[in-house]
Amino acid sequence: xxxxxTPLANVTLGSxxxxxxxxxxxxxxxxLYFVMNVVxxxxxxxxxxxxxxxxxxxxxxxxxxxxxxxxxxxxxxxxGANVTVESTDRNQxxxxxxxxxxxxxxxTSLTRFDNPSAGTVMTCTRFATTAAVNSVAFTFNxxxxxxxxxxxxxxxVSA
Amino acid sequence: MSPLVSTFAGAxxxxxxxxxxxxxxxxxxxxxxxxxxSSTxxxxxxxxxxxxxxxxLQARFVTFADxxxxxxxRFNGDTSSIYSEHDLTxxxxxxxxxxxxxxxxxxxxxxxxxxxxxxxxxxxxVGIVDILDYANTNKYKTARTFSGxxxxxxxxxxxxxxxWRSTSAITSVSFNALAxxxxxxxxxxxxxxxxxx
Numbered sequence: 001x002x003x004x005x006t007p008l009a010n011v012t013l014g015s016x017x018x019x020x021x022x023x024x025x026x027x028x029x030x031x032l033y034f035v036m037n038v039v040x041x042x043x044x045x046x047x048x049x050x051x052x053x054x055x056x057x058x059x060x061x062x063x064x065x066x067x068x069x070x071x072x073x074x075x076x077x078x079x080g081a082n083v084t085v086e087s088t089d090r091n092q093x094x095x096x097x098x099x100x101x102x103x104x105x106x107x108t109s110l111t112r113f114d115n116p117s118a119g120t121v122m123t124c125t126r127f128a129t130t131a132a133v134n135s136v137a138f139t140f141n142x143x144x145x146x147x148x149x150x151x152x153x154x155x156x157v158s159a
Numbered sequence: 160m161s162p163l164v165s166t167f168a169g170a171x172x173x174x175x176x177x178x179x180x181x182x183x184x185x186x187x188x189x190x191x192x193x194x195x196x197s198s199t200x201x202x203x204x205x206x207x208x209x210x211x212x213x214x215x216l217q218a219r220f221v222t223f224a225d226x227x228x229x230x231x232x233r234f235n236g237d238t239s240s241i242y243s244e245h246d247l248t249x250x251x252x253x254x255x256x257x258x259x260x261x262x263x264x265x266x267x268x269x270x271x272x273x274x275x276x277x278x279x280x281x282x283x284x285v286g287i288v289d290i291l292d293y294a295n296t297n298k299y300k301t302a303r304t305f306s307g308x309x310x311x312x313x314x315x316x317x318x319x320x321x322x323w324r325s326t327s328a329i330t331s332v333s334f335n336a337l338a339x340x341x342x343x344x345x346x347x348x349x350x351x352x353x354x355x356x
Contacts, residue, residue, distance in 0.1 A: 003186030004351055030193075030349065031219060060307065060314035062249025071249025071316075098285040099221045105345050108221070108285045110305055110316070122249075124307025124316035130281055157219070159193040159349040 004158045005033070011152040016041055016145040020152055023135040027101040029156030032133070034095040038150040043087040045144035046077040049095065050137045051107060051127045059125035066119060074123045077141055078111040083119035085140070087147070091115050100133040107133055189213070189352045196346040199279075203335035204342065205236075206350045211294035211328055213352030218288040218332065220306075220348045222270075225340040226278035229271020232288065233333040234300060234323045238265050241324040248272045248317030266335060267321030269304040274313035279343035284308040293329040300329055 006029065009022060025032070038047075050056050057076035062069070063083050074080050078095055085091045097109045106126050113121040127133075138152070194204045209216070222230060233242075242264035247256045250273035259268055270284050286306030293300060300323045307316035323329075334348055 001185060001189045003188060004190040005186075005188045030347070059309050060249060060251050060316050062247070062254050062316050069247075069254040071251055071254045073251050096287065098219060099283070099347055102221075102345075102347070104281065105221070105223075105283055106281045108283055108307070108309060110285060110287065110307055112305070122305065122307075122316050122318065124285070124309055124314070126282065126309035158190055159219070159347065 006156045006158070008154045008156050013146055013148050013150045015148050018145050019137050019139045020146060021135060021137040022154055025134050025136070026156070027132050027134070029101060030099060030159035031157035032097040032100045032136070033155040033157055034093070035153045036093040036095065036151065038085065038091050038093070039147040040085040040087045040140060041145040041147055044084045045140040045142045046081055046084055047079040047093065048076060048139050048141050049078045049109070049125070050139065051133045052129060052131060052135055053137070055127040055129045057125040057127045059123050061121055061123040063119050063121040074125065076125055078109065078123055078125055079113040080121040080123050083113070083115050083121045085144070086115055086117055089115065089117045097133060097136070103132055104130050106130060185354060187354045189354070191350045191352050193347065193349040196342050197344050199344070200342045201340070203333050204348050205331055205333040207331040209330050209332065213294070214292065214355035215353040216290040216293050216329070216332070217351045217353055218290070218348060220286050220288070220334065221283045222276065222346045222348070223279050223283050223343040224276035224346070227275045228340045229268050229275055230284065231266040231335050232269050232302065232321060233266045233335055234325070234329045235327060235331050236333065237323070237325065240265055242267045243322045244268050244319060246272050246317055246319045248315055250274060251314045267302070267323070269319050269321065270306040272315065272317060274308050274310055274315035277308070277310045282308070282310055283345065290329065290332065296326050296328055298326060299324045
């Protein structure tokens with residue numbers, strides 16, 4: 001049997017970037033799985049994913065910050081709005097978009113985000129588009145950049 | 160086809176697309192079966208005759224079901240009272256942890272503590288279930304789930320731990336549908352095998 005997970009792209013930033021975009025994503029798979037290890041140019045910012053150049057999502061997050069477990073509106077930020085991305089420590093994200101290539105249904109993602117010095121987060125984000133996802137762009141919400149050395153890996157999961 | 164990757168600054172781009180090497184034991188992550196539902200289906204979805212050739216199982220679900228219902232899992236068609244479940248869920252207002260049925264559950268929840276399905280709309284519940292050491296006959300079976308939904312006005316993101324207190328190898332996995340409810344068109348549930356070394 002063939003493997004059901006296929007590495008599609010792997011990016012290591014050579015210099016800082018405001019946006020990292022995966023475009024022309026093949027519709028040959030069922031789910032997309034991103035693994036990200038990033039550092040922000042300035043602390044206190046959060047990561048947004050934009051699919052198909054326009055859909056930024058709405059969502060919910062639950063997080064622990066070392067003293068409390070809380071839940072809030074994530075405002076579509078896949079890393080959540082409360083435990084922010086650091087400029088010193090490495091920040092880890094695992095971001096799944098399920099049924100990204102299917103039409104007729106909104107696209108929903110699940111993300112686990114860990115900032116080793118600030119907390120751990122899970123988010124669920126819905127992108128209100130029934131079209132197949134063919135591009136995903138990652139940006140910071142408040143203007144930070146991804147530092148050089150940040151890594152982004154994309155996998156396609158077949159079904 | 161590999162996606163095109165771009166940044167506003169220089170990136171070292173290394174697109175690739177390998178598969179498992181020929182002559183090896185097979186891919187590390189392999190599709191066992193997928194169920195795609197195109198018309199209303201009652202009674203849940205069952206993957207049966209699961210081979211014992213993997214180390215772990217993973218299921219990935221995108222489900223449309225009757226409004227207000229959660230999602231549960233059963234193993235080997237067992238409806239005896241040997242399931243238990245714990246969860247940690249958020250709904251934009253608070254985080255809650257609950258358990259269901261203690262030592263008397265006849266199934267384990269994997270979604271739907273704080274928000275449930277929204278009926279046959281375009282908004283699905285989604286989740287990823289890892290069933291660890293499913294074929295080992297010396298230990299009880301544990302599954303962990305990461306799931307969620309963003310409805311129009313209700314929300315959930317959560318982690319779920321399910322325990323089936325049987326040492327039998329898991330040969331079938333059912334995604335139920337509590338009595339009387341349906342899966343709707345657009346539902347997709349896939350089962351994968353994860354190999355060890």
